[in-house]
Amino acid sequence: xxxxxxxxxxxxxxxxxxxxxxxxxxxxxxxxxxxxxxxxxxxxxxxxxxxxxxxxxxxxxxxxxxxxxxxxxxxxxxxxxxxxxxxxxxxxxxxxxxxxxxxxxxxxxxxxxxxxxxxxxxxxxxxxxxxxxxxxxxxxxxxxxxxxxxxxxxxxxxxxxxxxxxxxxxxxxxxxxxxxxxxxxxxxxxxxxxxxxxxxxxxxxxxxxxxxxxxxxxxxxxxxxxxxxxxxxxxxxxxxxxxxxxxxxxxxxxxxxxxxxxxxxxxxxxxxxxxxxxxxxxxxxxxxxxxxxxxxxxxxxxx
Ligand code: HXC
Ligand code: NAP
Numbered sequence: 326x327x328x329x330x331x332x333x334x335x336x337x338x339x340x341x342x343x344x345x346x347x348x349x350x351x352x353x354x355x356x357x358x359x360x361x362x363x364x365x366x367x368x369x370x371x372x373x374x375x376x377x378x379x380x381x382x383x384x385x386x387x388x389x390x391x392x393x394x395x396x397x398x399x400x401x402x403x404x405x406x407x408x409x410x411x412x413x414x415x416x417x418x419x420x421x422x423x424x425x426x427x428x429x430x431x432x433x434x435x436x437x438x439x440x441x442x443x444x445x446x447x448x449x450x451x452x453x454x455x456x457x458x459x460x461x462x463x464x465x466x467x468x469x470x471x472x473x474x475x476x477x478x479x480x481x482x483x484x485x486x487x488x489x490x491x492x493x494x495x496x497x498x499x500x501x502x503x504x505x506x507x508x509x510x511x512x513x514x515x516x517x518x519x520x521x522x523x524x525x526x527x528x529x530x531x532x533x534x535x536x537x538x539x540x541x542x543x544x545x546x547x548x549x550x551x552x553x554x555x556x557x558x559x560x561x562x563x564x565x566x567x568x569x570x571x572x573x574x575x576x577x578x579x580x581x582x583x584x585x586x587x588x589x590x591x592x593x594x595x596x597x598x599x600x601x602x603x604x605x606x607x608x609x610x611x612x613x614x615x616x617x618x619x620x621x622x623x624x625x626x627x628x
Contacts, residue, residue: 326358330561333568339364342419344412346370346399346456347426349377351526352563356423359564361390368412370397399426399452409459418467421571422460424453424475429491430532442490449494454501461514470513474570475502477520477582479590499582506580515579517570522586523549524558554587
């Protein structure tokens, strides 16, 4: 990204110290980049140390600043404790957390083994909770403010057939967001979430769109015919929203989950979404057919 991609002034996040789980790849890396470009110190975690180190180097080579890779498997509470210790020891309290790490794959639900179910839920549902709790406990003990943003999906509103463990886990995190927004608000800790629509990444597309069979959106030209805007999401759009939610000036925003999907999930409701593709001619034809039906009814009216 370039400075023109960010809508905030260049030092908007100076003094902020943010942990981005899964920050070595995909959306996590993009949000880490946005935060870094605006002056935040960023910690990124994931299971693959090499990937994290490369990402940190890439980002610092491009923008300077400080990105610290910390290898951690968030399925393991003790490993989370150690990771958060490292962040604190490195320069004091974190000011924010992005729960972004996830695992997912499409599968018929009847084909899921218990280990397959756990592979997803242990990362998303349990892992994100334990990271939030670990960071939150320290903020509470030190009487520090903090802001947590969790990356969900729009499936929390309309369900996620063929991705049931992910949909269940993300819905759980949505309720965590709403619950802790209230429970910890008096302590100065707020919780919000982002529900992205399709933002093509290597990690997600390999597991959810193998062979681009589902028409989720094209990685090459951004097109997504099923989306009301006709395209997939652009990375800077997500990075700006994450910065906004983490910024101290959005402090009164608490307990909210914001969709960033071009209106896609709303388009599934109402049943008439496909009409947005109608031509003027089709509308004219429909209007005259409807008028014809109305006139027929009128002619039969006796009162
Ligand atoms: C059925 C599967 C499977 C598949 C794995 N399993 N893939 N079952 N269909 N396609 C089963 C295995 O058979 C095994 O069960 C169990 O899951 C664990 O598999 P492992 O490969 O040992 O798991 P692990 O190494 O822990 O890896 C976790 C993972 C992997 C989730 C399976 O995909 C991963 O590491 N993902 C991280 C990145 C990622 O998923 N990114 C996408 C996020 S996108 P058995 O019983 O056979 O031993 C997203 C939403 C996007 O979240 C929304 C887009 C609109
Ligand atoms: P991605 O690149 O595969 O990101 C997933 C990240 O999570 C990876 O960096 C992975 O690193 C990390 N991770 C997985 N398991 C972990 C564990 N046990 N401990 C620590 N880190 C772990 O996919 P993405 O598309 O950017 O997805 C990022 C987030 O956005 C996810 O929450 C996803 O559900 C959400 N999302 C994505 C889209 C989309 O269209 N891309 C849409 C809606 C929501 P390691 O493998 O090295 O551990």
